């Protein structure tokens with residue numbers, strides 16, 4: 001995970017040398033059928049930040065991003081993007097943003113170079129600058145070797161990289177990425193991540209929506225969690241994880257629900273942990289979140305053994321964003337939406353005797 005200070009030189013089309021890339025206040029979007037997709041969102045994204053918008057399917061991520069990108073007009077609240085109001089200055093907003101939609105907009109009949117050239121024309125990149133800009137972008141997304149191949153021959157990851165390149169063709173200071181890695185294998189996803197980090201390091205502000213906790217953790221300076229159209233938490237990945245508090249002790253108890261419930265009761269009411277320890281039943285045992293879980297883990301095992309409860313293993317780990325999500329929302333993200341290889345922040349696996 002990266003910890004760095006957002007830059008303030010990430011583009012300044014308004015010419016005032018300051019201000020946020022996005023300033024949103026009380027944003028609401030109710031669809032014509034009455035669906036309240038966004039219910040009063042407040043959000044500020046400083047220039048140069050890599051910002052993550054994290055939430056499960058249907059939470060309102062795409063709707064929000066579309067209001068910022070002027071593709072939907074908010075039914076309430078106000079939004080300023082790069083210093084321009086999305087209602088009064090929609091054209092200016094569009095000139096200063098890149099937008100990578102969930103579905104790629106790559107034309108499969110055209111080569112990579114032709115796709116970027118087409119976008120360059122559409123975005124009004126001056127003719128004299130086009131060729132150099134296209135080569136630069138092909139290099140940036142590692143498609144220079146296949147520049148003259150048709151996109152229909154590309155893998156999903158290559159198409160996504162090409163799509164990202166077309167979103168950047170007019171050098172926008174702010175780029176929206178709507179679930180850019182959904183459906184990609186881990187290798188393709190990692191390459192896209194490198195590319196996003198590279199453009200962010202050049203000063204571009206990035207607004208990323210994702211259902212992948214690991215993705216947000218890895219890339220973002222700051223994250224807001226959205227649920228049912230409302231922001232329920234905002235902070236750096238580290239701050240959000242700290243909010244869970246302490247460490248997590250997972251104890252494996254093979255003997256069914258009754259044994260697990262008894263173990264949970266002991267962990268809650270015994271003298272092992274402070275009163276603010278949080279104890280939850282899991283599929284195969286119990287999970288204790290506490291300030292000094294590591295120190296007191298063995299005490300709990302002894303207490304459980306004395307109570308006749310069999311423990312087959314335990315593991316102490318730092319909280320992940322999954323734990324954050326669970327703590328904030330009381331529900332886990334759809335497991336299918338999560339990546340196959342979550343960041344390894346676990347401590348050593350310790351097996352009880």
Ligand SMILES: Nc1ncnc2c1ncn2[C@@H]1O[C@H](COP(=O)(O)OP(=O)(O)OP(=O)(O)O)[C@@H](O)[C@H]1O
Nearest residue numbers: 031033035037055056057058059060061062063064
């Ligand atoms: N055109 C529409 N008309 C009515 N309701 C809509 C429309 N588009 C989206 N919705 C609803 O608005 C809510 C938010 O959808 P949205 O697509 O913004 O969520 P999301 O977080 O981006 O989810 P996903 O990851 O599935 O894209 C959902 O309940 C969705 O069914």
